[in-house]
Amino acid sequence: MARESRSVARQLFVWQLAAIVVLVALGGTLALINERHDSDAATRRQVVAIAVSLASTPSTTAAIESPDPTALLQPVTEQIRKANDVDFIVVMAPDRTRFTHTTVDLIGKPFTGNIDRALAGETFTETYVGSLGPSIRSVTPVYDGDRVVGLVSAGLTREKITDRFVSGLPVFLGALAGALALAVVASGALSRRLRRQTLGMAPDELRRMYEHNDAVLHSIGEGLIVWDSDDRADVVNDEARRLLNLADGPVKRSDLPESLQQKDSAGMHLTDTRILVVDEVPVMWQGRQLGTVMTIRDHTELQRVTGELDSMTTFAESLRSQAHESANRLHTVITMVELGRAEEAVEFATAELELSQHLIDRLMNTVTEPAVAALLLGKISQAAEQGVELTVTEDTALGSTGSDPRELVTLAGNLIDNAIDASKASDQPWVEVTVRERDSHLVVQVADSGPGMNPDALGAARARGFSTKSGSRGLGLALVSQVVARHGGTLTAENSYGSVVTATIPLVGAKQ
Template structure:
């Protein structure tokens, strides 16, 4: 299987390799076309430079007074031939011909052609114009210039022609060709080098994968992001998330396309790049379990991955289970205490102290029955009434005196609101009991009552109390006043308050008082 995959990988070229080969082909073609264009342009420039050169030579000779005087002398050749040959050799042209208006040559590179007829066009020169042309003369194809020679009176006395053969022009061009080719080769080398560097970087970025493999990886990646039940956020080195899946947007209430750390709930903003393992965080509506780990390849840190799991319902169920467990423990302790009292009554009867036995039994029954009767008559919500009765016994077991105030009264609610109230009241009492145990005379006082518009839960205790900053911390994330602990009680209370649009406040001026207010209409 491994060898089959290796062969498949060898047959399927990577994106980087394909791009490199494509770039190499394109660059080679472009450089070749550019080189050919440069060569053709250089050839055209060479012809143009030759025309300027021969034109400058003939005009210089024609305007020299000695040229007109030599033409009008008895032996023009004897005077002009040495001069023109010297100029020809100095300027590297192939011929300089001085002639009469009837084409008779006075000078020529080949002395044997002196006295013969000049071949080529002279009509425009006879009309007083300097011009150039390409013509196949006695020395072969050449670029030549022809210009008239005037005496002092302005009369045309002769013509001057100079030219360079095509063979010499080609030799000059070929001599300069290595420089052109060197420039083209250097450009090709630079282009290939740049393509190779880009290929290396792209190969590193794509990990040498072929296009079909990248496409398959993307499809799998997209399918996984949309199907997993956990929220996923991938962070690079910047402040914006590079990947955010649908579940993360739902759990964290993220609506914008781009997500930065500023958009996260408050408790998640401070995570930074740190590693986190199963850490509990709370938003205004959810209980979340957060994990965060760095992404490292080799020795280089690429970023971090944050996963978020929803534990809201689980936490609610656990809270209710804790409440029911506490209630069951209360009943168990009450049953045990009742058994002790019953044994005491029976023993007193057996000892003949009947009157004391009746007094003891009725006194204990009156105390407990009075609280039960009062709560059953004023608190029509059975779950809350049972919770308060259970918390009284639970507090007593822990050495805390819990009192339910006389003004406690509550109408019945629906099932959803009942669960919310149990969470609200139960967690406030639990926190108060824990805080009260830190004092010498531990006590807790609970009031659950209705006003015209609100349900008010007020819990006071003998503990140290919480200031506004401590309450704010407790509302945003798991927090506890107990050293080394990070509870969820007040944070869960805060969630209930937020869902129903209520308020939560604390007063530490006289003991500790926490007051929760929930609009009455939201609980009906």
């Protein structure tokens, strides 16, 4: 409760409520003053209308000039007074003598108040303390031709005006109270909404949380994007902008690379220069999904090292296999010697040795990059274990290029792995590999006995996560395509003497 009393929503509600009460009180006071002024103005219009109407009636002129004006005018004026709810109507002679009055005892006595302006032909109103107390009255002349023969005054006392005003106050105050209640309810609803949005925290708590979160978001080594329900980014940290090459300013999901534009895009993604592992989870609050949080990790270097390690592992497996085969051959040679067939033993041993040594010598002499040479030797043994005949063409040759060996291993290794898997679809699987320099370019050409790919299939294979085979190496051609794109090279596929995939990249360090 202590935190809630200090929350932004509570403070805003208290200040807003105080402002509303002050504004309503001030507005109500001004409205009351204006209403009182309007009430006086309406009274003036009413008494003027009554006096002028009575004065302009021919019977009034005739009655004034008759022998007994009171007898003719008193019943009429009283009827008019009661019908219009005014306090008095006085018809008088120019010398102020009253012919009519609400109080009968005052008839015949002089009228108290100003009549000079009426005698001059003007109709006017005034506030005057007369026989019935303070009142708003009007005075107007009665003409017989051009001659003023009398005056008519109609008035309403301040007491009755106040009674009328007070009788209308309940409605006015009720409307004022309704407006105040509506404003309080609206403020309460706004306060509850703000409390939900600020999680009921106080201003200093919000400030500390913002400072801490901002510091953490910009210092962590992973990319972080917080999406709202409309796929607009509420938070994008510096690492996310770097990994995804996002410009400063607002970010929408459509600004991301194509493979990340779909919701729930968790998994591995490739951009032109990076290999990214992406995870996306929903953000829930009180059973409602507010949006999602996307985390992005850079696995580019890890993937390259993993590819090189796979190549070395393959080479080690090849050596293990060859050691096993060598042991079998050695036992065979020993047995043949024991059987007295020494010449056949020598012929058997040297034939296998010459074949293996010839391949090793050729690759080590023509391929000066040890990682590539080891990769090719390892893939030959790996393919043989899977029943695939893999040959390295005689024109394979690669000098010192200055290129990153890891990229060369990624390029050649993934193309060979894909070819080995694809060739198994044929009855006699084979793979043929050529690695050479041509016109200052590195050319890696891998042919196989598989069904091959048309240009559309190649384009799909180069996309993130596509795989033409079952298993876990769906990123093979995508990784190859990334290396090719990074160096501004080309990647083509054709079906000629087999399925042929050719990757070509420029070599800056190649000899001219």
